[in-house]
Amino acid sequence: METSGSWGLVAALMLVIFLAALDVTIVATAVPTIVGELRGFELYSWLIPAYLLTSTVVVPLYGSLADSYGRKPLLLAALILFVSGSALAGFAGSMEQLILFRAVQGLGAGGIFPITLTIIADNFPLAMRARIQGLGSAAWSIAALLGPLAGGFLVAFNWRLVFYINVPIVLIAMFVIGRVLHEPARDRTVRVQIDYPGAAMLSTAVTAILLATILVGQGRDFADLLVLTLLVGGSLALGLFLVVERRAANPIVPLPLLANRTVAVVLIWEVLAGVVIFAGDNYLPMYVQGVRGGSPLLAGLALLPISLGWLTGATISGRLLLRWGYRPLLIAGSVLLLIGATLFSLLALDSSVPYFLAAALVIGLGFGTTVTVTIIAIQDGVAAQQRGTATGLAQFAYNMGGSLGLSLLGILLNSSVRDQIAAAASRDPQLAVAGKLEVNSILDPRIFGKLAGTTQAVLQGALFDGLHLIMIVEGGVALLALLVLLTFPRQRTGTD
DSSP states (O other), X not given: OOOOOOHHHHHHHHHHHXXXXXXXXXXXXXXXXXXXXXXXXXXXXXXXXXXXXXXXXXXXXXXXXXHHHOHHHHHHHHHHHHHHHHHXXXXXXXXXXXXXXXXXXXXXXXXXXXXXXXXXXXXXXHHHHHHHHHHXXXXXXXXXXXXXXXXXXXXXXXXTHHHHTHHHHHHHHHHHHHHHOOOOOOOTTSOOOOOHHHHHHHHHHHHHHHHHHHHHHTTOOTTSHHHHHHHHHHHHHHHHXXXXXXXXXXXXXXXHHHTXXXXXXXXXXXXXXXXXXXXXXXXXXXXXXXXSOOOHHHHHHTTHHHHHHHHHHHXXXXXXXXXXXXXXXXXXXXXXXXXXXXXXXXXXXXXXXXXXXXXXXXXHHHHHHHHHHHHHHHHHTSOGGGHHHHHHHXXXXXXXXXXXXXXXXXXXXXXXXXXXHHHHHHHXXXXXXXXXXXXXXXXXXXXXXXXXXXXXXHHHHHHHHHHHHHHHHHHHHHHHHHHHHTTSOOOOOOOO
């Protein structure tokens, strides 16, 4: 049963969401400086996956534990892990240490967003919850806007500040949550059975499959022994996970929950939406900087329309939810997502700046409209004692879609660019002899500016062709997401 939530609690939860979003964007701005100082370019490709991997693996476990032990202790534990990883990352003396400490951060980050959303669902009626979810999206969007600017400012003094800044924010949030969040006392005589075998099998499966795709994205072949071993091992672990869940007394992922049509539709959509949004966030800056010749700062600011669209869509959907219901808003948002992705797929080598900014804005509107409603729908579609698990599954599905999508799209991009460069070198052997056909040169203004005009054109053309292929795939995935939401059950929103 929901209790009356306080606005002090809302402020603390918004601060937590803001923190989680800010960390992602502020660190991304500092990465080049960090890699240079720690002399870790060869390990750069593991820095982001380490955080993403651990944060993805623990999401279902957090959801299950929150349903068993309560939201408050699990959120505080996640924040402690997150701030500990942040502080340690600031002290890192090598790239290996930084990767390890970012993985610790990820262990905490994986619980922050789903538990926060579950607390909102527990403490506020539906009429208020839609607006508060919109505030959460606004906090995320504002952090996405401020992150690149704050990162650039702090790096000018010391890159370690981008990690240390998390410490006071987390401590303030923990203090307020400790004071204002009150949960019903739980019967401590009842022993809670934790599905540790299921958690272990799921973690093993996800870790193995994601590592395999990361390795392939770095240039290894699918036939590579290590990649094959990881894929086979991950598949076996996934099969064992399903067996364990059928027998577990308190499964980490209750399989009957997946038979709930609302839950199933939302989870499939989250996977597909993760592909679309992660692709836009990662490849639009590459188009601006690599193809259009924009600065790194301009490439980061190109994501501004996505954040603004997300904020606007979340705000509008929160106000229209009770009037329109779930299905119309979900379909409308997914149509916008498809339109934006289609506009991206029609980008040309010389498309105007307003064109690709408009495409980014439409994608942001679609995602902001839809993601707010999907979270409320999945929470409203299950029993109160399963909200933590259901919310965690939604976040897990989104992270998995984004992680696997980026890895597979990265393979596609690398393959396309290599083929284009090889074809150019075969047509003009002098380019190959000069050793200038290296795609990394596009993203380093110091090197790219010194290349001959012909070489620059070849590299930009190769990168554009690869990105164009990815954008076409992104449009196809957005179409699938719309088709999935067309199967969403016709139902009225609850009133709590």
